[in-house]
Amino acid sequence: MTPISKTLRKEALFLSHKCQDGNLQSVFSCLDVVWTLYDRIMNWSPETAQDDDRDFFIISKGQATLALYPVLIEKGMFSMDEIAPEIGQFKSRYCIQTDLTKFSGGIENNAGSLGHGLPFAVGIANANLIKKSPSQVYVLCGDGEFCEGTMWESCIFASAKKLDNLCVIIDDNDSVGAMVDMGSFHAKLTAFGFDVFEVNGHDMEETEKALRELRGMKNGKPKALIAHTVRGYGSPTMTEHDIWFHKAPNEAELEMLVKEVDAF
Amino acid sequence: MIRNEPDTSFFTVDIGMWAIRDVLRDFPERCTNVGIYEDGMLSIAAGMARRGLVPTVFGIQPYLIERTLEQIKMDLAYQKLGINVVGTGAAVDYPKYGYSHYCAEDVQVIKSIPGCEFVAPGTAKQFIQLFNQSYRDGKPTFFRVSDHPNTEYDVDVSFGKANVIQTGNRATVIAVSVMLDEVMKVCRGKDVTVLYYTTLEPFDAQTLAENCPTGKILVVEPEYEGSLLYDIHKALPGRPLRIEQVAFPREIFRNYGTYQEKMAYYGLTAEKIDEKLKALES
Numbered sequence: 001m002t003p004i005s006k007t008l009r010k011e012a013l014f015l016s017h018k019c020q021d022g023n024l025q026s027v028f029s030c031l032d033v034v035w036t037l038y039d040r041i042m043n044w045s046p047e048t049a050q051d052d053d054r055d056f057f058i059i060s061k062g063q064a065t066l067a068l069y070p071v072l073i074e075k076g077m078f079s080m081d082e083i084a085p086e087i088g089q090f091k092s093r094y095c096i097q098t099d100l101t102k103f104s105g106g107i108e109n110n111a112g113s114l115g116h117g118l119p120f121a122v123g124i125a126n127a128n129l130i131k132k133s134p135s136q137v138y139v140l141c142g143d144g145e146f147c148e149g150t151m152w153e154s155c156i157f158a159s160a161k162k163l164d165n166l167c168v169i170i171d172d173n174d175s176v177g178a179m180v181d182m183g184s185f186h187a188k189l190t191a192f193g194f195d196v197f198e199v200n201g202h203d204m205e206e207t208e209k210a211l212r213e214l215r216g217m218k219n220g221k222p223k224a225l226i227a228h229t230v231r232g233y234g235s236p237t238m239t240e241h242d243i244w245f246h247k248a249p250n251e252a253e254l255e256m257l258v259k260e261v262d263a264f
Numbered sequence: 265m266i267r268n269e270p271d272t273s274f275f276t277v278d279i280g281m282w283a284i285r286d287v288l289r290d291f292p293e294r295c296t297n298v299g300i301y302e303d304g305m306l307s308i309a310a311g312m313a314r315r316g317l318v319p320t321v322f323g324i325q326p327y328l329i330e331r332t333l334e335q336i337k338m339d340l341a342y343q344k345l346g347i348n349v350v351g352t353g354a355a356v357d358y359p360k361y362g363y364s365h366y367c368a369e370d371v372q373v374i375k376s377i378p379g380c381e382f383v384a385p386g387t388a389k390q391f392i393q394l395f396n397q398s399y400r401d402g403k404p405t406f407f408r409v410s411d412h413p414n415t416e417y418d419v420d421v422s423f424g425k426a427n428v429i430q431t432g433n434r435a436t437v438i439a440v441s442v443m444l445d446e447v448m449k450v451c452r453g454k455d456v457t458v459l460y461y462t463t464l465e466p467f468d469a470q471t472l473a474e475n476c477p478t479g480k481i482l483v484v485e486p487e488y489e490g491s492l493l494y495d496i497h498k499a500l501p502g503r504p505l506r507i508e509q510v511a512f513p514r515e516i517f518r519n520y521g522t523y524q525e526k527m528a529y530y531g532l533t534a535e536k537i538d539e540k541l542k543a544l545e546s
Contacts, residue, residue: 108314120339121311157304
């Protein structure tokens, strides 16, 4: 793993430890994609975080919201010194989900209930079209989340409205495989009128290349990137043991997991 | 609105297309028949509100309110994003369609999510007045429009404010929305106060507090009985109250027939209002 991938994971571990909550498997599977977006793709910076034409990052798989803070810390939007002492505390504005009303920039939506972020992002993309704004919208979804009907409803709308300013990223860590046989996301989204690319979601170069290409395809079709990822990627313990779907590390576990990430 | 205000948008969930065919044709970007999916639609509208637009969604009341409850909670109320939702059909305006199309619970459902507004105009003119006063207020606002408006009483109304139709000393009658005509058939010339409510959330507690000399209250509401009881009690703290109600009973309606038959069967009539008022005054 690259140094930044390790840094982000160790920060997520520390925040989960401080908060004593979190869904670290899901966070680790999407961190590389989220970083690639903020670092290499999106028209976004802390200074432009409230500009009307900024790009939007919407988190739909709300259980991975803890992936957002390390990325925004490393981009200079927030500081670890500010978040770590208060995350999860009674009056904190930081927790394992976000509350949009407590922020002026940096946080674009509230998540938690699945099936909401994608239609919300579609609404933003549609508004961008009406406003004739160059703002692009990226929305991070889980593969399991696609069992929700609203996901497909919004795909109908995105396609009908020709929202080529929308890019749906599926963090495909094979969660849905434990539930149902979903079949091919690629075929389904293609049938819904999307341009669909697939990448290794832990390879930042490959992910960047695909996102850049999709961003340049102004052909009236919404975009989808299927990022093949691994739950808990970066920690063999987390990858092997599904208890880390929802578990916060204690002091000893934190030390052990940090070592694993460093050695990965 | 669509013609003059470029930040407004209108979505219909496949309802009323003939009436709005011109704007559907002239403003395809902002005025769309989206298809039939109310829950996803409300999230999409919330996203548009996030970008500063003023979306209005039109459809059938139970699908706009009950199917979408989590969207109302998460995408609108929690994020403090305002859209307008205009629903037709409630409570029993589709009398032959069965329980799927009835929505006598709409007020209570919306009142259960803090930060939402509920408006029930009694006439078409009042809908325009109330909509114009509230559609840009940044809150999720739910409008219940009816096929059976008042025809005798069409007073001017203000958002968030009850009208004092008449004052009297023996009781206070709260007439909600399309029930005003029936209330006035009974109360005109009687020594009772009549308050007319078209905004049900937020509830105008002040007007009730200033116009309830006896603590005897008759609520006449075209929704499930008790929909306003919490607000009434909160408006009159510490007061001994005697409350009678003319409203739909809390049961699943398994009958069909006409709107008038339903109103008669469930007692939303001048006769029942008269009977309850006499009981209250006795």
